Structure formats: structure tokens, C-alpha cells
Amino acid sequence: MFNKPLLLLYEGISGSGKTSLSKTVQKELGYGVLSIDRFTPSIWVYSKYRGEEILELNRIAERNLELNFDVRVIWCECEISIANQRCLDKNQIEKSGIDKLTQQAFLFQDYFKNYSFFSKILQMDTSLEDIKETVKKVVNYLDE
Numbered sequence: 001m002f003n004k005p006l007l008l009l010y011e012g013i014s015g016s017g018k019t020s021l022s023k024t025v026q027k028e029l030g031y032g033v034l035s036i037d038r039f040t041p042s043i044w045v046y047s048k049y050r051g052e053e054i055l056e057l058n059r060i061a062e063r064n065l066e067l068n069f070d071v072r073v074i075w076c077e078c079e080i081s082i083a084n085q086r087c088l089d090k091n092q093i094e095k096s097g098i099d100k101l102t103q104q105a106f107l108f109q110d111y112f113k114n115y116s117f118f119s120k121i122l123q124m125d126t127s128l129e130d131i132k133e134t135v136k137k138v139v140n141y142l143d144e
Contacts, residue, residue, distance in 0.1 A: 012076035015083030017126035062117035
């Protein structure tokens with residue numbers, strides 16, 4: 001049987017810990033990294049946030065990815081106030097804002113629960129948990 005290459009996607013609102021988690025997992029497992037700032041879930045969320053509709057294009061892209069890769073989504077969820085503070089700490093003022101992040105978090109939830117074609121999604125609370133514990137959960141998820 002053909003073993004599909006693994007494709008890890010880290011998704012979530014700005015400040016949710018995607019970059020920190022992905023870099024730590026990459027170091028732990030020795031994976032190579034292809035970094036794309038926004039992928040199909042994010043593209044849908046931010047398009048919807050701007051009032052655009054691109055759902056069918058996303059579903060086609062996700063179907064094709066699932067055919068060719070073992071796609072694993074790590075959905076980083078974070079308390080809005082913590083995500084907002086992380087944005088501010090990184091001087092990402094344009095990404096901050098409680099109302100904006102709340103709406104975007106709702107859209108991510110809506111997308112993953114109702115629209116995404118991806119079948120393997122790990123929902124992670126990245127608010128306060130120690131990064132080492134979070135990485136262990138991701139590694140266990142990848143071993144499934």
C-alpha cells in the first residue's frame with residue numbers, strides 16, 4: 001500500500017501559538033518545514049471575515065490534499081485575551097483586538113465543525129499549557 005507523505009497544518013487565530021508549537025514539534029521530531037502563512041481553513045476564515053465567499057474552492061483543495069497526503073490539522077485554540085496579549089507583545093497591532101479575534105475564533109470553529117473536508121483534526125488549547133506537554137499531545141496524535 002502507498003504511504004502518503006505527512007502534511008501538518010497548524011491553524012488558529014493570530015496569537016494562538018501556531019508558530020511556537022510548529023517550531024517546537026519540528027525540532028522534537030526533526031521534520032523539515034514548509035511554511036505557508038495561511039492555508040485553506042485560514043483563507044476561508046479571513047475571506048468570510050471580509051465578506052467574501054470561497055467555500056467550494058477550499059473544499060476542492062482539501063479533497064485533493066487528502067487524496068495525496070496524510071493531512072493532520074493541529075487546531076490551536078486560545079483564550080481570546082491571551083491571544084490578544086501575545087499579538088500586542090509581538091507588536092502585531094493590526095492582528096490584535098478582542099472583538100476581531102473573537103469573531104475570527106468563531107469562524108474557525110464554524111469552519112472546522114461544518115465545512116472542512118479534513119478528517120484528522122486535533123483541537124488543542126494553547127492558552128496556558130506548558131509547551132512540552134502540548135508537544136507530547138501532538139506527537140501522540142501523529143503516532144495514531
